[in-house]
Amino acid sequence: MAVDDTTTRTDATAQRVLGSPALRREGRAKVTGTARYAAEHTPPHCAYGWPVAAAVPRGSVTGIDDGEALALPGALAVLTHDNAPRLGEPDDPTLRLLQSPRVPHRGWYVALAVGETLETAREMARALRVSYAEEPHDSLVSADHPELYHPEQANGGYPGDRETGDFDAEYAAAAHRFDLTYTLSPLHNHPMEPHAATAVWEGGHLIAYDSSQGATLVGQTLAALFGLDPKQVTVVSEHVGGGFGSKGTPRAQVVLAAMGARHTGRAVKVVLPRRELCSVVGHRAPTIQRLRLGARDDGTLAALGHEAITHTSTVDEFVEQSAVPSRVMYGADGIRTGHQVVALDVPTPSWMRAPGDASGMLALECAMDEVATELGIDPVELRLRNIPEREPDSGKPFSSHHLADCLREGARRFGWERRDPRPATRRDGHLLLGTGVAASTYPVLVAPSTASVQALGDGSDPSYHVRVNATDIGTGARTVLAQIAAEELGVPLDAVRIDVGSSDLPTAPLAGGSSGTASWGWAVHKACRELRESGGSIVTVDTTSDVQSLEEYARHAFGAVFAEVAVDTVTGEVRTRRLLGVFAAGRILNARTARSQFIGGMTMGLGMALTEHSSLDPALGGFVEKDLAGYHVPAHADVPDIDAHWIEEHDPHLNPVGGKGIGEIGIVGTPAAIANAVHHATGRRYRELPLTPDRVGVLLVE
């Protein structure tokens, strides 16, 4: 087991509180229904908004007849680009709502109906007569699309194209060359709780209850849109039923609710219909990824080329950074990574759990498996041989790197040594069985945060009050932050009260990029330490300078995922039998919530491999799968045996709490592990995912 010898934390109390499987603080409130989500706040005289989605794939609105809608009993208002409040220019152009008649894609909002009840608003929306001037549209990306271009940057601020060494020469000279293309459908986040907001203006002050991954950013954005001082906006995101990235940026529901409330002078509640989420809250863009690997006889890579083609919308440029993990994973003398994108008449893609890494590692790790098979090298061994000394693209040293331990520990737990590498040789009746492995990685991100802690000192219970605008999107954030505070204060967990989820609290970054706990935890840790050392009663801190003074290291979490599948030769159905992940993600702060995060991510990766896909309609534009009966997230029956473990990793070059972030790494690696297991089962390579029966096909008839 990997234990870095630079361990600094020895506090015995801390060991008990931090890392323990503490129960979720809001668990009882959630299961008893008293935890209130954004749509469950109903201010007095609350009205209801129902958005109206464009019914054409591209064009402009030429007229809106609201006569019938406004004649309905209980109708209050119809907001359109003609009468909606004028908004300031947003950083995110998808929030330029009801400001112009332009329709950039099917499903773009063209109006908001507001009525006394939800049913009235919905019926008003249906009664609205919207006419359009429709224009020819294009919604399908292809590898030879004439309008593909190389973006300067991909999501995350990464350079679009990079080259180290001489890829062309290394690839041309390689003993073994692999040129492989992997295609992945668009995917949707579909959190359990749809995007919802309730907004009310109290004088000049805007209060919004919003389902978001970061109330600070939502508050700042609303202030800019409505020309307010940020102090005039309060955004509450106390309980959030998942987001997976789709609530990481402010979304239409809160802007529409605030507009509706300003227009009508009433509190207005807007819940985006499930059927419309696919069009307005982002998606993982489809990718066509070409991997060119040049390998030596021993399996080490001389050349690694990873070129990703994807789409964005005409509204905003978002480039899924699929080639970026190939700048991190394996040493090769020549590495070329790049992106091409085309702006189509499609909804704007955005963050979906591990953007870039989930899609990119699918391609890279399937390609590595093809190398292993072709060269007759065990896939675990092949990866061990290719682990680089330093981050290949930047040349920086790794702050810590325990991929090898994850692979070895996973192999041991999975029983990998019993594996017969020959494909298509294990049968169970008409099922073919196979096993596969893939590596995972996710970058360690951290952002400045503030937090405060107060010693109540009056004998009250709890005796410490921590405040930070963190967001608990179901991850257990408030529980873990309380553990961090209790550890640093040297008090029992019960002695800490913590408030999160309101922009009136000390500002904090969003829950995204697996950076929440590191960012907020750093501030909470710092505040508690200063309080303890100063003996004062209240401390407020800001970690901006701490974050800026981090040393230059390449910081990444790593992991290994092992999968066993059964492929039904009669139907082409692939079902997972076992899924095991082993991760090295720094210090694990809560064993219970961490395991939940890991297996949740792995389950989402299973969906990516086998069940989930969205389709763009070539004729109508827009996505076809609009509900959870049509968009297939894995059901319980798809996940029979899943487990996650972790390596104890002490990395002294992170934040003082020592965690690397665990929200996303579970999804990375899982799709490739499953796809590689399908090859091991069937002897066939499928390079287009998900592996639904239409793609796998009937393998054996009689």
Place this chain on the structure above:
Amino acid sequence: MRPFTFERATTPEEAVSAYAAQPHARFLAGGTNLVDLMKLGVETPEHLIDVSKLPLNEIEPTPDGGLRVGANVRNSDLAAHPSVCRGYPALSQALLSGASGQLRNQATTGGNLLQRTRCPYFQDLTAPCNKREPGSGCSAVRGVNRDMAVLGHSEHCVATHPSDMAVALAAYDAEVEVLGPEGVRTVPVAAFHRLPGDTPQRDTVLRPGELISHLTLPPVPAGARAAYRKARDRASYAFALASAAVVVALDGAGTVRHATLAFGGLAHRPWRARTAEEALIGSRAEPQSFARAVDAELEAARPLSDNAFKVPLARSVAVHLLTTLTARADDTPNSAAGI
């Protein structure tokens, strides 16, 4: 909201006459599909007649050795009933492969037959759909049609019927008993749903105001074995990409003496494979003759741009069912070793 009136019927006759008085009425039973469609604006009834409290909850043996099932029997109860599990296992399997536990607890036998297609364009008011709005066109025929029909479709509609239960019922030669303004009549399940033709808005042969009161299952031939198999995108809660129900019996010499086969997921109705059945009866019970018979049926298939996979899939499922149902128990290879 869109206003509608509501009444609760206490007898089947009362329900039928209530319907006759209302031009735009719908019967409401479990509501698992109708209420969803009303929320979407796809169904816009002006009057709902609640038939869920009608005394149609019994599963009773018939004098000839079959079963009679009340239209209000819940899918969960029908699937778990000892007479169904013992005598009609393919029906129980089909029911349990459909929807989710919660939906099966709510959905009724009659309602299951009358559920509407899950074609995504049918459910999308912004997309042309001849079934929802006759004459507006079919978005699926040249749209995303992986899940659509390969048999019996028309240029006007390529939707499939989503029921698993109905596929098994068709293979068991079940009949639907309906009560209407003109009295009682029975319709075979296999002829209950229509092909779309140029009137895809009509799913079934029910006349306005007719109410399903019962299903009758005839006795199964002695020695027959039966099974239902569904291929789908995920292990639970997904509609069939293709499915098949088979009832088959052999004579002592290994010749097929009785065979019925119905497909799901391929057509606008459960597809009773009469051509295959004719070829099966009297043939040797062996995979080659099963394949020939099923191929003869599927020759009529006309796949769309995205769903050619359904033909070999349906063939494989049907041949596999026939083969395993007629095989001796020790025929199945099983050599799982190592990983």
